[in-house]
Amino acid sequence: MRISIRRKIALSFSVFILISGLIWVLTYYTYYLIGYRLEVIGLKNDVLNTILEARRYEKNYFLYGDKKNIEQALSYIRQAEIKLTKIAREYGKYALIKGFDEDLDDLLEYENSLAVFLDTYKGDGSLDLGGDEDKNLLWYQGEIRTLGRRITHNIEDIVAKEWQYVQRLAEKSRDYLVFALAAVSILSILTALYLAFNVNRPLRCIEDAIHKVAKGDYTNVPTISTGDEFESLVASLNNMINELNKRSEQLIQTEKLASLGTLTSGVAHELNNPLNNISTSCQILLEELEDDNLEYKRELLMETERQIERARDIVKGLLEFSKVRPFSLKTVNLRGLVDETIRLIKGEIPANISLKVEVPEGIRAEMDPRRIQQAMLNLILNGMQAMEDGGELTIKAWVEEDKGELYFQVQDTGKGIPEENLTKIFDPFFTTSDIGKGSGLGLSITHGIIEQHRGRIEVASELGKGTTFTVILPIGEVNSATV
Ligand SMILES: Nc1ncnc2c1ncn2[C@@H]1O[C@H](COP(=O)(O)OP(=O)(O)OP(=O)(O)O)[C@@H](O)[C@H]1O
Numbered sequence: 001m002r003i004s005i006r007r008k009i010a011l012s013f014s015v016f017i018l019i020s021g022l023i024w025v026l027t028y029y030t031y032y033l034i035g036y037r038l039e040v041i042g043l044k045n046d047v048l049n050t051i052l053e054a055r056r057y058e059k060n061y062f063l064y065g066d067k068k069n070i071e072q073a074l075s076y077i078r079q080a081e082i083k084l085t086k087i088a089r090e091y092g093k094y095a096l097i098k099g100f101d102e103d104l105d106d107l108l109e110y111e112n113s114l115a116v117f118l119d120t121y122k123g124d125g126s127l128d129l130g131g132d133e134d135k136n137l138l139w140y141q142g143e144i145r146t147l148g149r150r151i152t153h154n155i156e157d158i159v160a161k162e163w164q165y166v167q168r169l170a171e172k173s174r175d176y177l178v179f180a181l182a183a184v185s186i187l188s189i190l191t192a193l194y195l196a197f198n199v200n201r202p203l204r205c206i207e208d209a210i211h212k213v214a215k216g217d218y219t220n221v222p223t224i225s226t227g228d229e230f231e232s233l234v235a236s237l238n239n240m241i242n243e244l245n246k247r248s249e250q251l252i253q254t255e256k257l258a259s260l261g262t263l264t265s266g267v268a269h270e271l272n273n274p275l276n277n278i279s280t281s282c283q284i285l286l287e288e289l290e291d292d293n294l295e296y297k298r299e300l301l302m303e304t305e306r307q308i309e310r311a312r313d314i315v316k317g318l319l320e321f322s323k324v325r326p327f328s329l330k331t332v333n334l335r336g337l338v339d340e341t342i343r344l345i346k347g348e349i350p351a352n353i354s355l356k357v358e359v360p361e362g363i364r365a366e367m368d369p370r371r372i373q374q375a376m377l378n379l380i381l382n383g384m385q386a387m388e389d390g391g392e393l394t395i396k397a398w399v400e401e402d403k404g405e406l407y408f409q410v411q412d413t414g415k416g417i418p419e420e421n422l423t424k425i426f427d428p429f430f431t432t433s434d435i436g437k438g439s440g441l442g443l444s445i446t447h448g449i450i451e452q453h454r455g456r457i458e459v460a461s462e463l464g465k466g467t468t469f470t471v472i473l474p475i476g477e478v479n480s481a482t483v
């Protein structure tokens, strides 16, 4: 099922809010109940105190026989009744724990008993017992005391039960809180993990790929199947990278053709020399056709063949260089490649520039020879262009076996590169050449080619003294197929 990131995030937050909301409502409800119960307990304690007060007067009456005590007791009982009725009315059935109704009845009975007692009291200590012989003073006392005790016990019992109930509620609410804390923590971890896996990971993947592209490594982003916008984003990114790959190939070719343009006059000049030599040999041969000097004629013909070979080499090199080929690594003899490159450029080198080649025979490394040649040409042409007033161009190479690296250096004694330009020279289209002379693509393409080889390029320059470009390439698994 395809779920968009927006939906995924909305869903996780909805679940989060729902569970948090539920927990909040439960906790709030428990606290509300506790508050409510505490209020009721307070009121019932008040009733209990009032009844205890009534009982105190009742005891005093039976001790001292003062009628006022009975009246006081009755007044307190009525207050207790009013309070109890008020609790029942205001707090409804929630306030009524079993026995509450009975309390009210007992209280009424207690009141009636005391009232009857007051009515039958004669004031002289004797009682009008209405002819009932069994009900004497002691009997009345006993009845009233038992009733009073029952009422206080009952209410004490109810208050104790209410306390227990409140304690249970408090415990429950503590459990709710612990549960809520655990649930919210687990939910937070789950949400964080979910977002990390579904949002963070693909984002990092894409970020890495974009960093690589920015560095010139146009490899595809590994596809992800999250079924959301990331999946289509990666697909679009890969399309873009493929397109960039194509464009970069085209750019390399365009730049190559541009440098071919620069080379043409030099190459023409280089071709002219063997052609002249061939022409001279032919003329001599024609003039001396009748002559018997066969040995001399053979020498002339052999020279002609050598010159044709030389011209063919130049044309072959030019054709090779201009061919469009996909990137492919093979084991290359570096000295051979350098010589081939110099042959292409030889006619271009002005007389005031001396060329020094310090590339030992036998260095072999894995590379795409055409592309590395293009990079060499760019560096050599740049060096030459930096030495308008002449100088020395040195091409060096060596291997550092322990690192498994090949170093290739192009050094000039030209004008140098100002410090502020050092960070820009590899940018595409950065040039200090006059308009129409340089496109500013040479070094950017060279950098791309070296990146393709998983190598690096470094530059050191001193104004007025010269510049050194060092290309460092991994040697790779060198095999016998050499170029
Ligand atoms: N050896 C060097 N000495 C001095 N400056 C250099 C050297 N190599 C490069 N630069 C500077 O770097 C800039 C960029 O070089 P790059 O090869 O990319 O472009 P370009 O030579 O100007 O044009 P293009 O190579 O496309 O014809 C040059 O314009 C120049 O200012």
Ligand SMILES: [Mg+2]
Pocket (backbone or CB within 6 Å): 378, 381, 382, 438, 442, 443
């Ligand atoms: Mg250049």
